[in-house]
Amino acid sequence: MKKITYLFLILAAFGIAGCKKDYLDLQPTVTQNTTNFYKTTAQFKQAVNGAYAPLQGLYNGTFWALGEMRSDNTSYEYDPYDQSGTNKMEIDEFRELNNNDMVAAFFESGYTDIGRCNVILGRLPAANLPAAAADTIAGQALFLRAFNYFNLVRMFGDIPLVLTEVQSVGDAYKIATKTAAANIYTSIIADAQAAVTKLPVSYPSAADKGRVTKGTAETMLAEVYMTQKKFDLAIPLLRAVIASNVYRLNADYADNFDITKKNGPESIFEIQYQEGNNGLGSDFVDTFIPWDYYDNDITGYYIGNNAQNGWNIPTQDLINAYEDGDNRKDASLVDFTSDEYGFDLPFIKKYVSKSAVQGVTANDFPVYRYADVYLMLAxxxxxxxxxGGDAFKYLNLVRERAGLEDKSIGNADPALDVSNQAAFRDAIAHERQVELAFENHRWFDLLRTGKAKDVMTAHAVREKAFKKDYWTINSAAYSNIRLLFQYPLNEGNLEH
Incomplete structure (x- = not known):
């Protein structure tokens, strides 16, 4: 019976019984008959919108825990009155088990999206759509499939590789077999390369704001190559994004997170949200605000004490990383002194906005920004x-926007002197930590640069020393700095 239950879930995830939520055009959910669907451009556009939709839940629900709280950037505020958030604390302290529902939800969301992309790509050739429309549809589906696999392989290592529509119980059993991570990367690269050739540089209609573009695919593919240490292959992709003249840095860093300026000139890809009782809102401010923040001046409504709040709280390590005069700090953090504990407890400002209904704000979540391209290229x-040369140029363009002085070789100020390759690596790591704070890059950066164990081991010492004065830390906290999350129990059962 257990296997039958899991098979039903995985069949549903791969689109055998799926509805299509119009993610970008924000239309009502529609259920279609698969025998008369996937025929027209409009139907395939609706299906592609359905392939974007799982990203809303992924970023609302789990990505920030696995991608940011797992790192030294953020942690949590202990709530002695409500312990129902144990699954999140376990992730932060590297003590989650293979039945952690947050980890399982991340895995399931990725494969739900992959399944929808497989349906689109499998049925597209028979539809005989106009070439330009078919390319745009295929390019988006290829990117989204690659993007989800890229996130999954970095989190779990060896995982199932499924590139066709699941149509039977027998197919469901077959896809449960893990594939070596190297082969997953081969597939990711093939999809991303194809997406680069098919996606437009931009879209003529404002209604298509938020869709992935050629620049989005080039940026992701560059990051894939960097993860594989193939820096020579990443460089032309990043230069192509710059040469496209589609993107530029916002003059004001805070504009990247202003809900009145969404999808601005610096945005390469961001997850779209809409305020209202339509299931399309974001709830970051509710999740990231301390549970004992009782004023309503930030959100417009009272924050109650429950396990919804107090997560992704900036650590002292991150706060210390900001240089004096860095204007990104005030744009990223709200100062707050805990009513419960009495110590400073800043919380994330990037996703703060007032909304009429609790938990349904319009704040988007940035995935790739132009500043990221500059730092990757450097x-x-x-x-x-x-x-020196261009590497310093792109590093310093980001620093100048933050109100900071340039770094250079032989600078008279020791804090600004970068005299060798290793020092430049440190400068880039520092800049990425503060520039992209709370945007789910930090853990992946630590993995990619091979610094995860060392950084998190040192971070653990400081975190435990700080927290012991306020609450009891689990004895197993940080005892095993794992680079991969444990494979979800339910999925593992399908292999047997």
Whole structure:
């Protein structure tokens, strides 16, 4: 009976019994008959919108825990009155088991999205759509499939590789077999390369704001190559994004997170949300605000004491990483002194906005920003050989926007002097930590650069020393700094 239950879930996840939520056009959910659907451009556009939809739940619900709280950037505020958030504390302290529902939800969301993309790509050739429309649809589905696999392989390592529509129980059993991570990366690269050739540089209609573009695919593919230490292959992709002249840095860093300026000139890809009782809102401010923040000046409504609040709280390590005069700090954090504990407890400002209904704000979540492209290119150039020049140029463009002085070789200020390749690596790591704070990059950056164990081991010492004065830390906290999450129990059962 257990296997039958899991098979039903995985069949549903891969689209055998799926509805299509119009993610970008924000239309009502529609159930279609698969025998008369997937025929027209409009139907395939609706199906593609349905492939974007799981990303809303992923970023609302689990990604910030696995991608940011797992790192030294954020932690949690202990709530002695409500212990129903134990699953999140376990992730933060590297003590989650293979039945952790947050981890399982991340895994399931990824494969739900992959399944929808497989249906689109499998049925598209028979539809005989106009070439331009078919390319745009295929490009989006290829990107989304690659994006989900890229997130999953970095989190779990060896995972199932499924590239066709699941149509039977027998197919469901077959897809439960893990594939080596190297082969997953091969598939990711193939999909991303194809997406680059098919996606438009931009969309003529404002209604298509938020869809992935050629630049989105180039940025992701560059990050994939960087993860594989293939910096020479990443450089032309990043230069192509810059040469497209589609993107530019916002003059004001805070504009990247202003709900009145969404999908702005710096946005390469962001998860779209809409305020209202339509199931399309974001709830970041509710989740990331301390549970003992009792004023309503931030949210517009009273924050109650429950397990919904107090997560993804900035750590002292991150706060210390900001240089004096860095204007990103005030744009990223709200100062707060805990009513319960009395110590400073800043919380994330990037996703703060007032809304009429609790838990349904319009704050988008950035995935790729143009500043990220500059920092990735600077890193790649340095890895090809420390020589100054463009590497410093792109690093300092990001610093200048933050109100900081340039770093350079032989600078009279020791804090600004970067004299060798290793020092430049440190400068890039620091800049990425503060520039992209709370955007789910930090844990992946630590993994990619091989610094995760060392950084998190040192971080653990400081965290435990700080927290012991306020609450009891589980004895197993940080005892095993794992680089991969445990494979979800339910999925593992399908292999047997």
């Amino acid at each position: 890193e790649c150039l340095n890895e090809q050989g420390f020589a």
